[in-house]
Amino acid sequence: METLYAAVDLGGTKIAAALGNATGSLLHTETIPTPPGANPEQVLAAIGTLVDSLSARAGRRPTALGVGIPGLIDTRTGHVHFVPNLPTQWRGVPAGAFLEHSLRMPVRILNDARCATFGELLFGHGPEYPSFVLFTLGTGIGGGVVIDGRLRLGPLSAAGEIGHQTVQLDGPICGCGNPGCLEAIASGPAIARAAGFPDAESAASAARQGDHRAQRAFHTAATYLGIAAANLVTSLHPDAVLFTGGMAELVDLLLMPVRAAVSERVRMFPAQGVAVRRAAAGPNAGLLGALALNIAPTKLAL
Template sequence: MGSERHAPRAHRHLIRGRSVFVSGRAATRRRGPGVSHLGIDLGGTNIKTAVLSGDGGELEVVARDSRPTKAAGGPETVASRLIESGRTSWERHGETETVGLGVPGLFDDSGAITLFPNLPGDWDGFPLRTVVSEGLGKTVQMINDARAFTLAEGNMGAGRGSRIVVAMVLGTGVGGGITVDGRLHLGAFGTAGEIGHQTILPDGPLCGCGNRGCAEALTKASVLTELAGKESAEEVYEAAQSGEQRSIDAITEVANYLGIALANAVTILGPERIVIGGGIAKAGDLLLDPLRRSLKQRVTLVPIDEIEVVPAMLGSYAGAIGAALAGMDQFAVRSR
């Protein structure tokens, strides 16, 4: 997971009285009851869609769908599947006013792919936003999948009602983001919130970003399974739940490093709530309890007992919901 390389603009949206900033270009949209918004989440295994409906101040999820990605077919096949997903959603639920697309990698200002580490094929430079926009006949806004997760959970999930939310999504990589008053905080260069790519262990293992000792390099799913001697994260959770010490120790080690990463974020940002999601988070309190202990040990300048560490609420459709929010641009544009 990563972030957009450039986010030159930000859009403002209202979700139950809160505003949201996402990257992309401005467009004039209708407002009012019945207006709907489509989010498409591109995953390595499945493409998920979600439709949000309602006026500017009150939104709800009214439809969810899923279909296989067929990623082995490469960029053209996947792009066709994305277009089919959008059109199928429109056939079932009616055409939406806006479309947002969440993707598991990096892209440039034009929506051309710069890095898709977990999808097969030659994606470098593939004009995904252009292809999907032309296929749907509607301008598509793109957002990184971890940012989409953050946007969704911060506004319609476990972070709702909190002014500052830090989110982490744990899986093959470690992504994350920050919302402030419901808006994605992207920083001066559109890259803020990469919690997984802070140095935790100097001279630690090499990370995919090129740095050593990043939180991601110490806590991603493959590290957990290696520590526990298991084939999958699910096997680790099951073994830990049945009392196997090696698996319990593996989860605790990962949780400890995550606690260090989040302690840094808490000290700098002072969030009211931390939302944890993704595949590894399915370990539940086996992960969250030692993570909370690690966090509490390392935060001294912020009232840590007032900060909640909670599991994500929106499940596997968080990315699609966040993409739908990212596609909404019916309000005035304001610079960061």
């Protein structure tokens, strides 16, 4: 019987969980709302219950669990350092040990954007591109950096925060506090605000129908996203720059201008060989990455 792995993607509003196999097929999935106001122990208990419930459906237990958490995690120890979007204090919570104890299986924990990158590495375009940079474009901009087939983590699985590169001196203040981050200019909400629309989707429709303000908002976002992508290409010469998340679907408004920016701004070496394209792993990249944590742990640069 094939080995089963458990994967959990913990978010501020929902917790997605799945069982999957070593080839990245998600066999059983379940999603619950993140218990509002719950303390870390309660959230971790809910994760344990989810895994138990999926095991019951599958008729057997997975061999290990991988978890993506939107924060700073010491992946070696499984200790949580900081989670900005969950209400209660997570600093110092030994989440890995807690889950290993309650589920009696090995547990690996990683930052969620790095998890999505890891999913792309194993089950998306990763096999084509030994070195790549992934941008996750949505309400925030996150990402990850893969060098020679291994996901760069750093001590808190925080390497890859490429949405927090300063692209405009004295630009708009970002949620992180720094002025001029890419995220403060090119995230969905930032584009919507600049375009004067409630969300990026309606701003995109308007831009395509000729609304000048919406077009300008996307032009600005694409310009700075292009600079951020070109700078990473110049610094790392990866094989590809990939984009995922809802905004990555806006090929005409974002992806094509970014591709042009990379080819115009990278002059020190021929960058035509660097692919600039959508990621392949899709909306389940985070779960796939959590699954992958126990399938290919040597691809984590711990």
